[in-house]
Amino acid sequence: MTDTAETIYVAVGKAVEESKHTLLWALQNLCPTKVCILHVHQPASLFNSSRMSFTASRLHQQEIGKKILDRIMNDYLLICGQKSVEAAKLNIEMDDAEKGIVELIRDQNIKKLVMGAAADKHFSEGMTDLKSEKAQYVELHAPPFCKIWFICGGQLVHRRSLVENGQSNLSSSASSSSYWTGSNKVASSSDPSVSGTLGESPDWLEFNEGSGDDKVFENLEQALFIAEKSNQEAFEELDRRLKAEKDALNAVVRQANEMKSSYIGELRRRKEIEATLRKQNEELEQVTQQRDQAREIARTHELLLKSRSAKSDHVKILEAKLSSAMEQLQICQRERDDLRTKLESTCNSIEDHSTKQEEGSSNVHMQQFFSEFSVAEIHDATEDFDPSFKIAEGAYGSIYRCALRHTEVAIKVLHQNSLQGPLEFQKEVDILSKLRHPNLVTLIGVCPEIWALINEYLPNGSLGDRLSARDNTPPLSWQTRIHIATEICSALIFLHSSKPQRIVHGNLKPGNILLDTNFGCKLSDFGVCHVLSSLVNSNNMTDISRKFPYLDPQFLNTRTLTPSSDIYSFGIILLQLITGRPPLSIIEDVQHAVNGKRLNDLLDPSAGDCSYVEAEQLTRLALRCCDTNRSRRPDLVSEVYKVLELIRNTIGPLSTVHAGSEELRQPPDSFFCPISKEIMMDPHVAADGFTYELRQIRRWLDGGHNTSPCTNIPLAHRNLIPNHALRSAILRVVEAASPPLTLFLIPGTYLISFLLFFPIGHVVLFFLCSILQVGTFMSLLV
Template sequence: MARMSGIRYPVVDTSGIMEIVEDKVYVAVGKNMKESQSTLRWALHNSGGRQICILHVHQPAEKMNILGTNFSINELEASKVEAYHETERQDMRRLLDRYNKTCQQTGVSAELHPIEMDSIEKGIVEFILQHNVRRLVMGGAADKHYSKKMVDLKSKKAIYVRLLAHPSCQIQFICKGNLIFTRPARLDGVGVAISSPSRLPNTNSSSVESSLRSRSITEGHSNTLPLTSPTPDYRRVMSDNRGTRISPNSAGELTLTTRLPSGRTYDEWGGISQRSPSTGSRFSTCSSEMADDSGLIPYATSEADSDYGSVPRFKDDVLNPSPPSVLERGMNDELYDQLIQAMAEADNSKRDANDESIKRRKAEIDAIMAKRRVKEYENLYAEELRRRLEIDEAFKKTNEEHENIKRELDEVSEELRMALEQKLVLESQIADSVQTVQDLERKMFDAVELLHKYKKERDDMQVECDDALRLLEETREKQAEEASCSSASQFYTEFSFSEVKEATRNFDPSLKIGEGGYGSIFRGFIRHTEVAIKMLHSHSLQGPTEFQQEVNILSRLRHPNLVTLIGACTDAWIIIYEYLSGGSLEDRLNCKGNTPPLSWQTRIRIAAELCSVLIFLHSCDIVHGDLKPANILLDKNSVTKLSDFGICRVLSQNELSSNNTSYCCRTDPKGTFVYMDPEFLSTGELTSKSDTYSFGIILLRLLTGRPALRLQMEVQQAINEENLKNILDPTAGDWPFVQAQQLALLAMNCCDVRKNRPDLASEAWRVLAPMRVSCGLPSFEFGSERQCAIPHYFICPIFQEIMQDPVVAADGFTYEAEALRGWLDSGRNTSPMTNLELANSNLVPNHALRSAIQEWLQQA
């Protein structure tokens, strides 16, 4: 045999059995990682240094599960099926990577051979045939079927591969890491053992060919030919160059033998005579192994290559011995004739036996082919049955669709009938409408007549109205004189200290919601209303002054972005405000208590509302003086409420600042250092521009979310480097860059030197108003028209009129007392504004708002 693919070599071992050298071991693995891992580890342990090749047959799914129902791939779109199969292939690649990793852990580099077929066992058989595989290791049974006494295969795939794989491949079947069965390799019906190249003897091609030829002779019993007159002359040895000799035995009979490379002799008349009992036993075992599946191998040998094809060679050797003088000296003609006759009979017997063997093998092959055809017919029957079931299912679905269409047609018919009926109803309604229009026209003529009548009455009432207005004007003047003489205590509710203690549960620390240099703030319920109670420190020298100043300011001013004053306790310097559940802007910027971060839209709205209330204060010649995020409160809807007016100042018109452009007052600097105007710190002059500086720092904090210290320098550096996006607060969402840039420039201008700071009403509001509108809020302008318009918080939400007796309900909104009592007396217990259930039906008079309304009416 010639050398094949550089890796297989034919040799003959000492027992005379042919070996085919194979330097690769193929291991068939499946999807079951646990079972295949034990097979792979066994192959790695018993590979003998050979190259490991991992073989995996991928079987594409024939059905897909969609919403819990299995569908055949033939019923689905090709793109979906291909995507599903691609997912399966990716899973297969990951599985092979895991097997490859197992090999790498043992220091072995494995080759991967994935193939794709509809049948796993057929794929293995075809792969063995196409790639000339000489050694294969695969599973023989599932792990649950394994037992120590197992000697046969339990897997249908393993049985299929054992029967139909090419006979030249040796297959070892493994179960649970144990070898349970071995199918030896064969070459033309002769047992073949697989060995590694390291076991090759130093033989040339002529010796290998001689060994194979001598091995192909069929085994048999040695026969002898009796001689009539044995003489010592016939005990001479006759031999040729191939080792054939004729010699007498101990019984005086002449025997023709041929020396085989394995140490056996060939008897021309009787076949191969065994050298020893041990040798014969081994050969018989090999023959029995060959007989296991010999009938299943669909390969036949020609007479020239059969076991009997070698006999004529030996016959020629006997008929033409070398040298011929040996026979001439010791044999007579009669003995020679007997020898020729015996050889001819032996030749005929062996030829008959060979013909019978060929016929038997052909019959077995025909039987196998018949079984295969029966299997194919069974498969065809199953396929036809499957198709019939699919057709029945399709027919059933078609009937269902037909029924559905029929039902839909019935529904459409019913809808058409209802539409016709509705059409008749509409026509009747149109006729009624025409009649109604005619009636209205008649009524309109009657109304014109009444109009002329009412016009005359109106002229009369106009005269009465003028008289009433004159009387009202006189009444307003009297009220203004009385208001100028009254004290500030008329504009807020006075609470006793016992009421405050009861509202705070004797100032329970668990109700404390804030604390600072001014004092402490508690949360409480007073007169069934949730309020914030600010208690100033008694040891503070500024306590009485700050208390009186804050009460005077908040009791006379009213703005939607100013905190509402509920009342006060003058005995203990306690101020009672409306409770704002949103906390301070400082807490929300720091997300205190795991509160959600403020969005950029909310931050723009807070900036606009803060600018609005500052414009209002400055128009009243009031400077807050301590503007910072901790003094900016938020309600549950994140509406801005400015608080803490303890150190605010009312600018005197008699004092001007050094630049003679704005009013100012001189005072000792108080407040938080990082938010204070540097020029106020150096000169002691407090002006409205000082609030503008603090407003600019707050804008920078809303933009960046960073601490105020050195924040101005960081933003200026980012603007210079065109890197503003990187310092914007990411928790606010995606800032619109144009608006963020405008806010940053406005904030930096507000933080500039005092003379360069923008005017809030004319310049800052011009930037913030469009942004406020973009966030979905209504726009408004500051000016004379705005001052003459009725403030919206003076209007009762129910009556839509200016309130005369404003009261605060449990929902926190202010209503006209008469309107809200009528709302509650009608059986309702929900808020007119939020439609949520009211906690209680108690009404608290809003004296501060009442005084603000009266003051506004006097000035209007």
């Protein structure tokens, strides 16, 4: 090659389908005026034969080798010709391909080279490392004057720029390398259809004496024919797929047109029905007029009967007419009632049709509030799933605690062979991404490639850990248990009242009830199908009860889960909160204790003092929830939640010091605005499901932002809903912390923080310094 300054060299292999992506990238992104296709062949060992002479074998080998090489290289030249780029080919034989490439760079003074970084199957998003040992060798040993682009899957993975005044660390090439002509000269050709300047046949195509014959040549010809046929079949398959995609697109268009035609036809039918109704109303008015006329006639006939009592025959005729008129009136009334019934039925069908269309449209456009994370981000955050990050493991998978995008999260990674499969994973994603409730775990993002759910991290573990005193955690107080039960009931009511379809948790148990910093509970793990699939072929009631003690026993008969199934599971959890016992046989034990008036013997002493009347009332309510007959279980809204709320209001807010813990109270994270990091006075819920101070979130929205301050996901709307529950909780804690000091509350969340979390002496000192306008308050406080 003479014009090396403008020539782009592209290193390719024998697999055209694999290497053509590298060549296409060079043609599309570097826009060269001239391209040279570079190929290094690794020779294979040949067998000896004594039937033919050395000369005849060599002639056969040269002819066969040229055809194979020409066919491969001409495929690459054909690609260049289709792009209207001048192309040539350069071939060398060497035991090591990477050393051959480096030797060609040095001998041909190659300035620009494009080659593969790894096989396409190793390509991944964000890939920057060289996976191929050949690419790594060339990167390390190529002369510094050569600029190299490394490509994988048609994407630029790595680029080595020119090194000024650098020295190549490449040693002399191995003695086993040889060029086509056998005299250390490179054979090249700029003709895209032939390689006539190759000179003598390369050594890698030479057979040993007597190794080639007509049968070998025929086999190679047949192999070439099969390869051409495979290429043709591949093109035909691609054409069939394009046609199939086109047909699918046309089918979608036709379906849309059919839906449009159906909608237009429905409007037309509705107009026709309305016209028919108007006509029927007119007929009804006419019938009414006829009825009035008939009544007038009847009255006239009565007068005639009184005045003409002597004319009995005429009176009979009038009576007959009156009877006929009354019958006609009754017929008209029946027709009117039938018309009204048809009218109501038609209106109901129209409303049902409109409702279905609106539901379909809302389902299509429903926005999901979560992010998608790459596999690389998950691996970086967990340091390739280091065991030190693992906080839990079960049959479904493992849970890791880490920081993603500066946010502390819990990553739930499902095992590929776990009970919970892709359908269950997608179902849990759909539920968590479309629902927002203070007592449902918040889904931050997903990684579909490895079946990973990224949820908010809740530091106090699960309710199951607390009930079993795992890792010597302090027990929950009676006050805390009542609040947890009330919040679980609130979350279930929210799920069961979802529109357009009610949601059944189906897997409610203490291990799936997580606790935040302030011991507020949040439900998780909505993938229920793994439970169902494991019970399909099971008929042993005892084994199922032991393996799934929280599962509704009616499910074994009906094979369906209903909201009443969650009520049964909630009843078992409520009994555990009261007694602290494991779920197995807890219903029978508690029932015997209640019947024998020995409930005091079963109450959990670690919960502290509690009202026996309240405990007995909750126990009887929990036993009703666990009734084997679904129809006898209580309603969550009108019965269960009403009782729990009454008891919660009676015992008051959560105590300032948690049962079994000696730490002073800290402000709950939910009290602070995510934007200002201050305690909220007027909390409002935004479209992303998070609660903000009203003044701060309005300032955020008025500043031109249309994304969530916490997740950076676009907001579906700008509506703000007051969070009365959180505001009441803040006020309750303020009143419980120091009732006399609430008289001094003024706007400003820092002042409330002082009132809540500093000793009374410091608070009084703060007010004195504020009145005297002394700037030494902080020094005095220290």
